[in-house]
Amino acid sequence: MIKTALEGICQLLRVLVGTLMAALLVPVTMQVVARYTGIIPVYLWTEELATFIFIWIVMLGSMIAVWEGTHFDVRVIPDAKSPLGALIQNGIVLLMITVFAALFGWFGIGYAKFGSIQQSTMMQVNLLVTYISVPIAGFAWASFASYRFWEAIQTYRTTSKGLTT
Numbered sequence: 103m104i105k106t107a108l109e110g111i112c113q114l115l116r117v118l119v120g121t122l123m124a125a126l127l128v129p130v131t132m133q134v135v136a137r138y139t140g141i142i143p144v145y146l147w148t149e150e151l152a153t154f155i156f157i158w159i160v161m162l163g164s165m166i167a168v169w170e171g172t173h174f175d176v177r178v179i180p181d182a183k184s185p186l187g188a189l190i191q192n193g194i195v196l197l198m199i200t201v202f203a204a205l206f207g208w209f210g211i212g213y214a215k216f217g218s219i220q221q222s223t224m225m226q227v228n229l230l231v232t233y234i235s236v237p238i239a240g241f242a243w244a245s246f247a248s249y250r251f252w253e254a255i256q257t258y259r260t261t262s263k264g265l266t267t
Contacts, residue, residue, distance in 0.1 A: 108249055111242075112169045119162045126155045147224040154222075154232050161235040165242040168199065171250065189258040196251040200244050207240025 129148035136144040167173030182188045217233025 104249060105253075108169065108246065112166055112246075115162050115166050115169075115242075119159055119166065122155050122159050122162070126152060126159065129155070150222055150224045150227075154227075157232045158235055161239040165239055165246065168203075168243045169246040169250075185258050185261040189254055192254045193251060196247050196254060199247040200251060203240050203243030203247055205240070207237045207244055210237030210240050213237070 129152040182191045214233045218230040220229040
């Protein structure tokens with residue numbers, strides 16, 4: 103049930119990233135057309151909007167990558183052969199991701215509060231719009247990585263039972 107819910111959240115994140123990528127085409131296209139053709143005037147707000155959208159794409163993409171296990175994991179030693187070795191190897195990585203992510207989320211709250219007292223220069227939008235992505239990403243990373251850690255423990259239990267029987 104938890105895996106289904108987390109997979110559903112991740113699927114929603116994938117849709118959001120795709121939507122934001124499509125939305126990013128608008129301000130970037132306007133910038134390119136304005137700078138190279140002169141057909142439309144140069145609007146400075148398009149650069150700010152593109153930056154805001156890009157920040158969200160990066161943060162949402164990192165959440166997806168943590169769920170899929172394709173981010174924050176660099177192997178510097180060969181994969182372990184035994185189930186216990188694999189648990190230790192994967193467990194340390196997932197535990198470190200969870201701790202880092204929880205810290206990122208916790209201290210990101212203060213960062214978001216700081217952003218909430220600022221306005222963007224051109225669009226006059228409260229910067230909480232982008233700053234809130236930091237704690238959201240941190241808590242999502244922590245949730246995804248801690249679930250993957252629990253899965254690694256379950257995998258070890260299953261494989262170690264199969265070896266002893």
